[in-house]
Amino acid sequence: MSVPNSAQSTVQAERKAYYQRIAGLSMTPLWEVLHALVPAQPASPCQPALWRYAEVRPFLLESGQLITALEAERRVLILENPGMPGSSCTTHSLYAGLQLILPGEVAPAHRHTQTALRFVVEGLGAYTAVDGERTTMHPGDFIITPSWTWHDHGNPSDEPMVWLDGLDIPIVAFFDAGFMQRGGEQTQREARPQHDAEYRYGANLLPYEYEARSLNSPLFSYPYERSREALEHLRRNAAWHPSHGLKMQYVNPATGGYPMPTIAAFIQLLPQGFQGQTYRSTDATVFCCIEGRGVSRIGGKEFAWGPRDIFVVPSWLSVSHHPAQDCVLFSFSDRPAQKSLGLWREELIA
Ligand code: 1HN
DSSP: OOOOHHHHHHHHHHHHHHHHHHHTTTOOOGGGTHHHHSOSSOOOSOOOEEEOHHHHHHHHHHHHHHOOHHHHSSOEEEOOOTTSTTSOOSSSSOEEEEEEEOTTOEEEEEEESSOEEEEEEEOSSOEEEETTEEEEOOTTOEEEEOTTOOEEEEOOSSSOEEEEEEEOHHHHHHTTOOOEEEOSSSSOOOOSOTTHHHHHHSSSOOSTTOOOOSSSOSOOEEOHHHHHHHHHHHGGGOOOBTTTBEEEEOOOTTTSSOSSSSOEEEEEEEOTTOOOOOEEESSOEEEEEEESOEEEEETTEEEEEOTTOEEEEOTTOOEEEEESSOEEEEEEESHHHHHHTTOOOEEEOO
16 A cells, blocks of 8 residues: 655654654663664674784884873773674674784783783783782783773783783673772782782692682683693594584683673684584684784675784674684683673574
8 A cells, every 4th residue: 555655754753853853851762773773683883803913013113202101001902893882892892902012111010900910012021910810821812801800911021911801891891880990009018929829729730629710711821832732632522513623712710601791702723624514603713823824804895914914703693614724813802791692693694
């Protein structure tokens, strides 16, 4: 049945006037927005994106001449998603940035309810201290800074040190649950010797009758040397996942679960010649290439990456990985948060 144009425009005008009247009571009609609010499938503003380390690095080092780590508190260039300018977000739920700390600098102690991870990209010998325990950082190390733990960084080495930060800032902002405190001292006093947590929780042992006291792993440093060695041993008899190759997840040794309640992290080996099957998952993921070169096809576009490059795969966009050589990729996402809400999905696409 066709409605005359004039009748249709009268209806439109009446509705518009009605919307304006109810706006005065802070009300708005659902039927105008229902399908945008509840889309048939995820419709994220997040776009696939790639940051080439060779392009980014000179700017990062230049920031070292503009501001000190102390002045900045954290000297970081945010990897802001091009689909969400001004948001300080890398995916809709996660923040990522590259942090620079120069020889002799300190990034002063503070704590916040936002959870953080570090993934070391360049340099050797800087430390991060988490609740009074220092750990020296090497390229490829994965380090966690759980919610509300005191943390500071320092670089006693003679090289610039760069790492990738990942934080759940947008998640905490969504809940309006962000708190932050600065420490009384710039550098925390050492409460325990270095590597204490690694021996206590990371040596296939736990203290006698240990019970997890928090949602976070008591182990906060996961050295690359050990993860890489595991991948190398496992490749000999790996049943390659059609999409992910040989993919492992970082673990909370006290629970077997993810190291933190909001962020999961993974490391995967993609052997030369592997042609990854296309998949999609609801957890938008930030990848950092550690070794090798390859191409990822994300939502139909090709992104060519190499060592230290960082790229983002948005939620529910199809992706496949195609290594040109043996490759190792680190990645992180909000998977534990989604799983605890019963939301996470992943599917292979034929
Ligand atoms: C933070 O505390 C660090 O501790 C890095 O290194 C990045 C971004 C926003 C808020 C706090 C760090 C951060 C941050």
